[in-house]
Amino acid sequence: MCGIIGYVGNDNAAKIILDGLKMLQYRGYDSAGIAFHSGQNVEIYKCVGKIEDLEETLGNKGDVFSCGFGHTRWATHGSVRQPNAHPHFFGKVTLVHNGIIENYKDLIDKYDLKDRLQTTCDSEVAAALLDIFYSGDPFEAIRKLLEEIRGTYAFVVMFEDIEDTMYAFRKVSPIVACSHEDERLLASDLMPISLMTDEYFILPEDTVLEMNRKGITLYDADHNEVRPEYRKIDWKADQYDKKGYPFFMEKEISEQPEAIRKTIEHRITDGLPDLSKDGLDEDFVRDIDSIEIIACGTSYHAGLAAKVIFEKYAGIKTNVSLASEFIYSGNIFSKRPLFLSISQSGETIDTIEAVEKAKKAGYPAIGIINVKDSSLSRICDVSLYTDAGPEIAVASTKAYTCQLSLMYLLAFYIGLVKGKVGRDEARSLIRELQKLPEKVQEVIDRKDEFHLLSKRFLDHKDLFLIGRGPDYLALLEGTLKIKEITYIHAEAYASGELKHGPIALIETGMPVIALMTQDELMLKESSNVKETRARGAKVLVIIKESLLPHLGQKVDTILIKDYHDDFILFVAVVILQILAYYIAIDKGLDVDKPRNLAKVVTVE
Numbered sequence: 001m002c003g004i005i006g007y008v009g010n011d012n013a014a015k016i017i018l019d020g021l022k023m024l025q026y027r028g029y030d031s032a033g034i035a036f037h038s039g040q041n042v043e044i045y046k047c048v049g050k051i052e053d054l055e056e057t058l059g060n061k062g063d064v065f066s067c068g069f070g071h072t073r074w075a076t077h078g079s080v081r082q083p084n085a086h087p088h089f090f091g092k093v094t095l096v097h098n099g100i101i102e103n104y105k106d107l108i109d110k111y112d113l114k115d116r117l118q119t120t121c122d123s124e125v126a127a128a129l130l131d132i133f134y135s136g137d138p139f140e141a142i143r144k145l146l147e148e149i150r151g152t153y154a155f156v157v158m159f160e161d162i163e164d165t166m167y168a169f170r171k172v173s174p175i176v177a178c179s180h181e182d183e184r185l186l187a188s189d190l191m192p193i194s195l196m197t198d199e200y201f202i203l204p205e206d207t208v209l210e211m212n213r214k215g216i217t218l219y220d221a222d223h224n225e226v227r228p229e230y231r232k233i234d235w236k237a238d239q240y241d242k243k244g245y246p247f248f249m250e251k252e253i254s255e256q257p258e259a260i261r262k263t264i265e266h267r268i269t270d271g272l273p274d275l276s277k278d279g280l281d282e283d284f285v286r287d288i289d290s291i292e293i294i295a296c297g298t299s300y301h302a303g304l305a306a307k308v309i310f311e312k313y314a315g316i317k318t319n320v321s322l323a324s325e326f327i328y329s330g331n332i333f334s335k336r337p338l339f340l341s342i343s344q345s346g347e348t349i350d351t352i353e354a355v356e357k358a359k360k361a362g363y364p365a366i367g368i369i370n371v372k373d374s375s376l377s378r379i380c381d382v383s384l385y386t387d388a389g390p391e392i393a394v395a396s397t398k399a400y401t402c403q404l405s406l407m408y409l410l411a412f413y414i415g416l417v418k419g420k421v422g423r424d425e426a427r428s429l430i431r432e433l434q435k436l437p438e439k440v441q442e443v444i445d446r447k448d449e450f451h452l453l454s455k456r457f458l459d460h461k462d463l464f465l466i467g468r469g470p471d472y473l474a475l476l477e478g479t480l481k482i483k484e485i486t487y488i489h490a491e492a493y494a495s496g497e498l499k500h501g502p503i504a505l506i507e508t509g510m511p512v513i514a515l516m517t518q519d520e521l522m523l524k525e526s527s528n529v530k531e532t533r534a535r536g537a538k539v540l541v542i543i544k545e546s547l548l549p550h551l552g553q554k555v556d557t558i559l560i561k562d563y564h565d566d567f568i569l570f571v572a573v574v575i576l577q578i579l580a581y582y583i584a585i586d587k588g589l590d591v592d593k594p595r596n597l598a599k600v601v602t603v604e
């Protein structure tokens with residue numbers, strides 16, 4: 001899950017490639033590299049670290065080149081060290097690669113490469129094979145390589161003896177490209193492209209792209225020219241700017257009220273959900289008899305929370321699957337399921353593969369997606385875009401609240417179409433939803449209070465979070481935030497499950513966060529807190545104000561103002577985001593780029 005960008009033109013290639021790599025850094029940031037064609041040969045610069053480190057390594061040495069490509073890496077094969085960074089080279093071939101070559105070990109044996117390789121990377125094997133197959137015809141070499149390799153990939157290749165030209169080909173992993181006046185650009189996603197032009201095309205699988213000063217040409221396997229299918233971009237990537245915040249994550253947490261407002265308001269007409277501008281009509285959902293939600297990570301947690309609302313207000317049985325597990329599932333569905341995938345990036349490979357599987361079986365698919373024109377949106381029948389704007393911090397925050405608020409709207413919409421909710425009830429639910437931005441803002445305004453409380457967790461390695469029903473679902477998302485940015489081992493437990501095993505782990509001084517927002521569940525949740533305290537746990541209770549008198553014990557609390565029980569989960573999640581953020585800040589960690597992670601997971 002790496003980022004690739006390639007440029008040929010009259011401008012300073014180094015600057016364009018480095019700027020593009022910064023935009024692609026969300027795909028991986030453990031090492032980076034760049035290669036230029038000098039006319040005579042190919043020069044490579046690479047280092048461990050972020051794009052800023054590469055910039056420093058390169059200095060102004062790249063300013064003279066006008067053809068080159070760059071790569072930002074998230075290690076799959078081969079550890080994080082300089083030689084393993086891309087570009088890789090072998091003989092006359094230099095390449096960058098995103099993806100995995102599954103059979104690279106077999107290929108090492110088959111072509112007796114063991115003693116000729118400098119790294120343990122599958123990508124270097126591809127470079128070696130291309131060099132072996134190359135005798136002046138790049139297409140023939142690529143054709144032979146494609147016969148040998150198995151896996152998913154996006155490759156961009158330069159040959160030392162072919163000046164100012166690069167070749168690209170791919171399977172599953174994306175490559176998009178554009179030509180604008182005298183400039184050509186290709187990249188892993190549209191963000192760098194959008195800065196150059198609003199017209200682009202997706203490199204089709206089974207074709208090879210040739211890009212040089214003359215233009216971009218596509219060829220199929222028989223070397224026939226293929227006409228690229230141009231598409232329009234109707235947005236422009238924002239230049240990334242923290243707007244005065246120390247980290248993107250804090251900025252993105254703070255943007256949630258506005259992002260939710262933007263996501264829902266234009267989809268409400270006369271107080272009712274209106275998804276017509278998204279291309280969703282009543283016929284699409286009228287006959288569905290189940291919803292199959294597919295997502296990963298935070299998006300999966302949004303799916304779990306949405307399930308409750310789909311079942312309650314749309315009256316539809318809803319299953320939620322981790323996309324990576326769905327692929328191996330038994331495939332027993334109702335007669336007319338609707339597949340609903342959720343993804344901030346729209347590039348998560350597991351989610352894409354799961355939706356492809358559903359589409360192949362002939363089922364309709366809706367995507368709740370943040371990034372416009374992403375790969376997932378291209379395979380869904382309808383894309384409902386969240387209006388969160390670019391989410392740069394690796395830990396997802398505003399994407400979650402926007403995905404979930406959009407799914408609430410969708411649930412009310414389906415409920416109306418199916419006659420499960422009346423118009424008056426739907427209007428009153430929408431009014432509650434419209435209060436969300438204000439409710440979320442209220443807790444964001446209290447961030448200093450949460451910062452102080454977060455300090456109690458700083459020296460702990462483990463943290464338990466307990467709750468029932470929607471509280472448990474909010475905690476699942478909270479624990480993911482805590483794990484990924486603070487490196488504290490945090491686990492959410494459905495309180496009722498504690499006695500079935502996990503309570504054995506509670507010992508004196510163990511920090512526990514309990515969440516209590518639901519009238520119905522309060523008494524049971526309160527006794528679960530007592531059970532953990534009786535075993536020495538130090539509990540912080542996040543509780544809805546009106547429930548406080550029923551808590552029946554003296555513990556530290558965070559109070560949440562009263563709000564509809566079906567909507568209060570949003571507020572709880574934002575509190576947990578803020579707690580996680582401040583723990584990470586006080587530990588001095590890189591909040592936006594936590595270790596071992598990448599913003600987009602494009603490998604299985």
Ligand code: F6R
Nearest residue numbers: 297298299343344345348395396
């Ligand atoms: C956690 C996080 C990840 C993503 C997951 C799915 O903060 O960001 O768990 O939610 O990788 O990504 P998308 O939503 O892009 O499919």
